[in-house]
Amino acid sequence: NAGVTQTPKFRILKIGQSMTLQCTQDMNHNYMYWYRQDPGMGLKLIYYSVGAGITDKGEVPNGYNVSRSTTEDFPLRLELAAPSQTSVYFCASRMDKTGELFFGEGSRLTVL
């Protein structure tokens, strides 16, 4: 019973590098989300998706891109990494608008 799986768990990037955070869920959930968590700031929504082929911006989308080609996968792409993108990233999913949000264990990214 895997739930929401995120990889990698830890990553160090140099300024200007690019990378993709992977997220996959095995619960057949329609809704998927990417949040970033910074100390004292709570969780900020980066992007979300309500189904395969449909994505939309959240509060803090600049510097990121997403795609949703399948129900299971929702990768987050960081282009031209900047120190301001140092954060813990959480992927989450839920079946519908009233349902429980299931979170992955997080990916800690440091940009130096």
Add this chain to the structure above:
Amino acid sequence: AQSVTQLDSQVPVFEEAPVELRCNYSSSVSVYLFWYVQYPNQGLQLLLKYLSGSTLVKGINGFEAEFNKSQTSFHLRKPSVHISDTAEYFCAVSGPGNEKLTFGTGTRLTIIP
């Protein structure tokens, strides 16, 4: 658009004492309200949620919350806390028809033995 305010960033409480974590929201429409808990180095997990009906909602681990529409609040309570309740607690809101869930800044609950 909706927003959530958690006024207390940290709450220290003695073991076996009661606790209340405050959450206020603002929204122009009816809302769904949630409390999530985050243990160290983990993702968040759901404690309880309010969608409609009874304003007193019971969740896991002995927590409960009361939806107060007139005061736009959804405070979390527990009558007697345990060391294992040490964690960060997040209030969240979404409106019907709104696919996005907006989180507060969190309250760190510290239990003092």
